[in-house]
Amino acid sequence: MSTYWCVVPAAGRGSRFGSKVPKQYLRLGDKPMLLHTLERLAAHPYVAGLMLVVAADDTSWAQGLFEVLGKPLLRATGGAERADSVLAGLRALPASVEAEDFVLVHDAARPCLRSADVSRLIEQAAPAGGGLLAAPLRDTLKLAGADGRVAATESREARWRALTPQLFRRGELETALAAAVADGVSVSDEAMAMERSGFAPLLVEGAEDNIKVTTAADLALAEYLLSKGVLV
Ligand SMILES: Nc1ccn([C@@H]2O[C@H](COP(=O)(O)OP(=O)(O)OP(=O)(O)O)[C@@H](O)[C@H]2O)c(=O)n1
Numbered sequence: 001m002s003t004y005w006c007v008v009p010a011a012g013r014g015s016r017f018g019s020k021v022p023k024q025y026l027r028l029g030d031k032p033m034l035l036h037t038l039e040r041l042a043a044h045p046y047v048a049g050l051m052l053v054v055a056a057d058d059t060s061w062a063q064g065l066f067e068v069l070g071k072p073l074l075r076a077t078g079g080a081e082r083a084d085s086v087l088a089g090l091r092a093l094p095a096s097v098e099a100e101d102f103v104l105v106h107d108a109a110r111p112c113l114r115s116a117d118v119s120r121l122i123e124q125a126a127p128a129g130g131g132l133l134a135a136p137l138r139d140t141l142k143l144a145g146a147d148g149r150v151a152a153t154e155s156r157e158a159r160w161r162a163l164t165p166q167l168f169r170r171g172e173l174e175t176a177l178a179a180a181v182a183d184g185v186s187v188s189d190e191a192m193a194m195e196r197s198g199f200a201p202l203l204v205e206g207a208e209d210n211i212k213v214t215t216a217a218d219l220a221l222a223e224y225l226l227s228k229g230v231l232v
């Protein structure tokens, strides 16, 4: 069975959350959010190892982590933007990870990841050359005007919310991200970089509860979901 390294961008400051410590280090139940995320990834049989990308001034417990649930954990230093951090993580992967090997990228801020979603992503997106977990929009979509009122109702037809993990070949993703960074284009996920390079990633439906913890309300929801033991 093929196994895949996972780059985990965890070098953000959590400015929208507004906590004293970056949100990925906040406790969720019995352990920090980041450790929930790392353990859920490491527990998956398809995951070979973890490349944790932390801020240059990170002095957290994560500096002393060298393995999670028996899977190796390496570390790289992140950059100003998420794309810079992901690129740094890709470049720091072991030489044994060939350019044509697939790698996963998963946000540290998404601790509610389901094992079944990782399996589905890999099994469907690898044969397709790469792809991402995503969730189809199910609410009516409104465009806000400057006055805070509805400017328009946008079609939700064929609109999906990008999640993570995302799965691409190491070499292709490194090239695509480096090109976006060099062009000064802000790419908010790996798929966008790949799209810029002319590749059409496969959309693989993932669970709506694979939430990205951005605000305090998200943290409470993530804690509830993790406490229920339903994320399989
Ligand atoms: N320069 C950055 C920015 C973000 N991230 C990571 O990318 C993931 C998703 O980013 P986001 O939720 O936006 O986290 P923050 O950038 O920390 O949040 P904010 O935008 O509110 O500051 C997080 O795990 C975050 O740690 C990163 O590794 N490097």
Ligand SMILES: C[C@](O)(CO)[C@H](O)COP(=O)(O)O
Binding pocket: 082, 107, 161, 162, 163, 164, 188, 189, 190, 212
């Ligand atoms: C990668 C991502 O989680 C997909 O939805 C999202 O783009 C990250 O955005 P952020 O602003 O860096 O949280």
